[in-house]
Amino acid sequence: MKPMRVLVTGGAGFLGSHLCDSLLSDGHSVIAVDNLLTGRMSNVDHLRNEPRFELRQHDICEPFDFGKVDYVFHFASPASPVDYSIHGIATLRVGSLGTFNALELAKKYGAGYLISSTSECYGDPLEHPQKETYWGHVNPIGPRSVYDEAKRFSEAATAAYRRYHKVETRIARIFNTYGPRMQINDGRVIPNFMKQAFRGEDLTVYGDGSQTRSFCYVSDEIDGLVRLAWSSDPGPVNIGNPNEFTILECARAVLEVTGSKSKIRYEPLPQDDPKQRRPDITKAKQLLGWEPKIGLKDGLKMSLEYFRQAVAELKS
Numbered sequence: 001m002k003p004m005r006v007l008v009t010g011g012a013g014f015l016g017s018h019l020c021d022s023l024l025s026d027g028h029s030v031i032a033v034d035n036l037l038t039g040r041m042s043n044v045d046h047l048r049n050e051p052r053f054e055l056r057q058h059d060i061c062e063p064f065d066f067g068k069v070d071y072v073f074h075f076a077s078p079a080s081p082v083d084y085s086i087h088g089i090a091t092l093r094v095g096s097l098g099t100f101n102a103l104e105l106a107k108k109y110g111a112g113y114l115i116s117s118t119s120e121c122y123g124d125p126l127e128h129p130q131k132e133t134y135w136g137h138v139n140p141i142g143p144r145s146v147y148d149e150a151k152r153f154s155e156a157a158t159a160a161y162r163r164y165h166k167v168e169t170r171i172a173r174i175f176n177t178y179g180p181r182m183q184i185n186d187g188r189v190i191p192n193f194m195k196q197a198f199r200g201e202d203l204t205v206y207g208d209g210s211q212t213r214s215f216c217y218v219s220d221e222i223d224g225l226v227r228l229a230w231s232s233d234p235g236p237v238n239i240g241n242p243n244e245f246t247i248l249e250c251a252r253a254v255l256e257v258t259g260s261k262s263k264i265r266y267e268p269l270p271q272d273d274p275k276q277r278r279p280d281i282t283k284a285k286q287l288l289g290w291e292p293k294i295g296l297k298d299g300l301k302m303s304l305e306y307f308r309q310a311v312a313e314l315k316s
């Protein structure tokens with residue numbers, strides 16, 4: 001493929017920074033646009049001397065244009081339950097105004113466009129596993145709605161720019177992804193368990209731990225997203241790992257991999273916590289020839305050093 005000039009909103013975040021790495025290693029030039037609301041400079045520090053990489057500190061709710069680009073990956077948005085509950089209004093703004101600005105840029109330059117949507121669009125689903133044809137079961141005014149509805153709106157805006165303006169859009173519905181560079185305090189299951197395990201604290205399981213999640217290792221996720229970007233399908237396409245684990249099984253896997261002697265403690269289930277979430281990835285398999293390769297324990301082992309270091313830095 002010819003080298004392109006690619007813009008990544010949210011490029012200093014967890015997934016955005018891994019995406020930048022992947023695009024750079026494929027020979028493209030990358031402009032990351034990020035206001036560092038939930039992202040960190042340290043995620044892209046290793047790219048400081050890379051001439052094909054630049055980071056622009058900018059809030060994408062304000063219009064932006066850093067010159068002609070061939071592709072826009074729109075990843076900016078608080079993503080973890082902790083972040084989007086603290087930054088509820090900012091989440092709605094970036095999902096609406098930020099999405100419009102990213103779409104406008106793609107329209108202006110005739111660039112391709114991919115949005116990182118989410119399994120949260122399915123809400124607390126009544127269908128298992130979730131296929132892309134399922135419309136979801138979302139509480140529009142509950143505590144998670146700032147994120148769920150912002151993403152559903154982003155999908156609607158993306159579909160409309162394809163329909164009305166012929167922008168070459170793609171929608172990826174990302175399911176829980178984990179790996180190095182996740183924020184240690186973001187309240188998501190794996191960083192939480194890792195932090196508690198490394199500190200010798202009890203691992204907190206909400207409810208009876210029988211609610212299930214699927215976890216995709218970050219390199220698998222990025223591979224699926226990039227394949228979708230270069231495909232001609234508008235999506236939505238689920239990109240996630242269909243192997244389902246109960247939260248309790250996940251806690252036990254973290255204890256095993258870290259060798260921690262921590263115990264498991266049960267707490268009441270928060271409001272609107274989905275009981276089960278698992279992608280049906282038939283579409284991704286058929287369309288992109290993609291499926292995840294890395295199992296949970298291997299992915300946890302590959303993340304171990306990062307989390308160990310991140311927990312040590314918290315203490316110091």
Ligand SMILES: NC(=O)c1ccc[n+]([C@@H]2O[C@H](COP(=O)([O-])OP(=O)(O)OC[C@H]3O[C@@H](n4cnc5c(N)ncnc54)[C@H](O)[C@@H]3O)[C@@H](O)[C@H]2O)c1
Pocket residue numbers: 009010011012013014015016033034035036037038039040058059060061074075076077078079080083094098116117118119173174175176177178
């Ligand atoms: N990590 C997951 O498991 C997961 C699952 C589903 C969907 N997603 C989606 O993937 C994308 C990236 O998620 P992540 O886990 O890397 O989260 P993250 O918080 O690490 O990254 C998001 C980035 O967007 C930036 N940002 C937020 N608002 C901005 C604004 N107004 N202007 C410029 N930059 C802004 C943040 O500073 C951060 O660097 C998000 O859109 C999220 O909804 C992630």
